[in-house]
Amino acid sequence: MKTVIITGASTGIGKTIAQLFLEKGYNLVINSANAANLANTYNELNNPDKVAIVPGDISLIETGKKLIETAVLRFGSVDVLINNAGIFEPKSFLDVEEKDLDLFLSINLKGTFFTSQSAVKQMLQQGEGNIINIGTVLVDHAINGFPATAPISSKGGIHAFTRQLAAEFGKNNIRVNAIAPGIIRSPLQAKTGVNNADSLAGLHLLNRIGETQDVAELALYLAESNFVTGEIINLDGGHVAGHSI
Structure with missing residues (x-):
């Protein structure tokens, strides 16, 4: 019985990941900065024997420590960590403040x-582990009409961090990968001012946007793979591969 920690799991991509991993038999430790949303998701999952919640701001080091402590105390291990929690908001470069x-x-x-x-x-004590980070295709394929230097700079750091961490701990059988989504139908779109996410379908060669289930399925694959590490996998309907004209 494996245990997965999912940050930012109360809505959108994180919630769908939690639902899929629970269906596949994993124990869950889920987190969100929004305690009310997290409690709602916990109730929806309706499996208190296999799900634990840790509300808290993931930017605080103590929140991360508590997630690991909870997983070990409740379920005995930390097999997979999915760093999904994050924020994203467009803002002109010249308007960005410190x-x-x-x-x-x-x-x-x-x-x-x-x-x-x-x-x-x-994971070092256990002899293995798996970490999955969430980046963005915009690190490799910027969009003129979507000014977001600040959040993309932070996501670029996540991409670099993923590869370096994989290099440092590959010998310890700790796999580290990242998923770089394109436009995914989730509450995040409305938060960034996009009221009709499907209007962005043309950014992808498939001429449609992705669903949270697409991200969850890739996360599950990476969680169960024993020979993939150091990869930034674009889940973007062809966004980075080419352009539609």
Whole structure:
């Protein structure tokens, strides 16, 4: 029986990942900064024997530590960590203030970094483990009409962090990969001012946007793979591969 920790699991991609992993028999430790949303998701999952919740801001190192401690105390191990928690918001480069950049770096990069650090300490004791980070295709394929230098800078750090961590701990059988989604139908779109996510379908060669289930299925594959590490996998309907004209 394996245990997965999922940050940012109360809505959208994280919630769908939680639902799929629970269906596949995993024990879950789920997190969100929004305690009310997290409690709602916990109730929807309706499996208290296999699900534990840890509300808290992932930019705080103590939140990551508590996630690992909860997983070990409740279920005995930390087999998979999915660093899904993150924020994303467009803002013109010339309007970005120090507090804006600090916020993205703290939640997106710092949260991923130090939660992974706590997880790796436990995984070393176990002799193996698996970490899955969430980046974005916009690191490799920027969009003129979507100014987002601050969040993309933090996501670029996650991409670099993924490969370096995989290199440092591959010999310990700790696999580290990242998923770089394209446009995915989720509550995040409305938060970034996109009221009709399907209007962005043309960014993808498949001429449609992705679903949260697509991300969840790739996360499950990576969680169960024994020979994939150091990869940034674009899940983007062809966004990075080419252009439609």
